[in-house]
Amino acid sequence: MFIRSLVRYRLICFLIAGIVIGCELPPRNSATITRAVSVGDSVRVGNEEYVMITTAVTMPMYVHHDQAAFIKWGKARGVKVSILGPAEWDVPAQINTIEEVIGTRPTGLLINGTDPAIAQAINKAVAAGIPTVVYDSDIPNSDRHAFLGTDWYEIGRMQGEEMVKLIGSKGKVAYMGILGLTNMEQGFLGMLDVFKNYPGIEVVGKYDDKANVETAARITSDVLSAHPDIAGFCGFDSNSGPGIALAVKEAGKAGKVKITTVDWEPEHLALVKDGTISMLAGQKRELFTWYGAQFLFDMVHQTNRLSHSDAAAGITNVPSTINTGLLKITRENVDEFIK
Structure with a gap:
C-alpha cells in the first residue's frame, strides 16, 4: 500500500x-x-x-x-x-x-x-x-x-543595495519570484526597505514567475515593452535570473539593464561571467x-546531553535556529565558483 x-x-x-x-x-x-x-x-x-x-x-x-x-x-x-x-x-x-x-x-x-x-x-x-x-x-x-x-530579508537587502549602486540610485526597477511564500515575501520586504531611502527609484511591478524560466522571460519581455527605459530587475527564485537574462539578451539590452538575482547554478555563473547578470545572492x-x-x-x-534525560526535561540538545549566511557573487569573484 x-x-x-x-x-x-x-x-x-x-x-x-x-x-x-x-x-x-x-x-x-x-x-x-x-x-x-x-x-x-x-x-x-x-x-x-x-x-x-x-x-x-x-x-x-x-x-x-x-x-x-x-x-x-x-x-x-x-x-x-x-x-x-x-x-x-x-x-x-x-x-x-x-x-x-x-x-x-x-x-x-x-x-x-x-x-x-x-x-x-x-x-x-x-x-x-x-x-x-x-x-x-x-x-x-x-x-x-x-x-x-x-535570512531572506537579508537576501532582499543585498539585492536592493547592489541595485542602488548599479543604477546610480535612480531609475525604474521590477522584481519577481514565487509570490506568497514566506521566505520570498521577506526577501521582497528587505529589498523594498532599501529602495524606500532612494526617491529616485521607481518600482514598476511585482511579478509571480512561478519558478519557471519561460514565465520569467515572458514577464521580463512584457515589462521591457511597457517600460523601455527600465533600469533593472531583481529575481528571487532559482529560475528568475535565467529567465530575466534570456529576455534582456533578446532585447539587445544585456549589460544595460541591470540584473541581480539569487542562487548560483552553472547557468547563473555563466551569465555573471558574460556580464548579463551583475550579482548573485547565493545561499550556503x-x-x-x-x-x-x-x-x-x-x-x-545525544551528542551534547544537557540533563539526565533531555526528552523528559523537554530539552532539545541542538540550536533552535541557525542562519548560515550568504555569498555575494559578482564578475570579480565568479571564477572561484566556476572552478
Whole structure:
C-alpha cells in the first residue's frame, strides 16, 4: 500500500554517484529493522535511516546542492539516507509524503520548509517522537526541533543595495519570484526597505514567475515593452535570473539593464561571467543541509546531553535556529565558483 502511495504522489528516488537511495521505507518496530540501502563501503550505523523530504525534487538547485550534501553526509556517517517528494512544485503532495513517511518510523526527518501549510505535518512527526529539522525556509508556526537556513530579508537587502549602486540610485526597477511564500515575501520586504531611502527609484511591478524560466522571460519581455527605459530587475527564485537574462539578451539590452538575482547554478555563473547578470545572492545550501542532518544525528545520539534525560526535561540538545549566511557573487569573484 505504501509503495503504491509513493508512486501515486510521484515520489522520486535517486541513484547518485554510485550511492543507492532506497525507494522502499518499510514500517519499523523493535523486532524488525530493515536496512534497504547501505551507504559507503561499510555501514557503521546500519539500522538508522534519515529522510529528506522536499518538493520539486528534480530541481537542479536541490539536486546539485541540498541532495548532494545530504548524500555526502550519509556516506560520512555510514547511515542510510533517502530523498523523497513530488517531481514538481506541489506542496500538498509534500505534505502527503511527510505524513506517509511518519508511519515508517525513520530515524530523523530533514524537511524543506517550502510553505507554512506543512506545519501540521511537521507537528505530527514531532508528536510521533521523530527528530525533525526544517531547512531552507523556516516554518515558525510548527513544532520543528531546529531550523537552519538563510535570512531572506537579508537576501532582499543585498539585492536592493547592489541595485542602488548599479543604477546610480535612480531609475525604474521590477522584481519577481514565487509570490506568497514566506521566505520570498521577506526577501521582497528587505529589498523594498532599501529602495524606500532612494526617491529616485521607481518600482514598476511585482511579478509571480512561478519558478519557471519561460514565465520569467515572458514577464521580463512584457515589462521591457511597457517600460523601455527600465533600469533593472531583481529575481528571487532559482529560475528568475535565467529567465530575466534570456529576455534582456533578446532585447539587445544585456549589460544595460541591470540584473541581480539569487542562487548560483552553472547557468547563473555563466551569465555573471558574460556580464548579463551583475550579482548573485547565493545561499550556503550545502551548509544548512549538512548541518541539518548532523543536528538530527546529534539529537538521536545525544551528542551534547544537557540533563539526565533531555526528552523528559523537554530539552532539545541542538540550536533552535541557525542562519548560515550568504555569498555575494559578482564578475570579480565568479571564477572561484566556476572552478
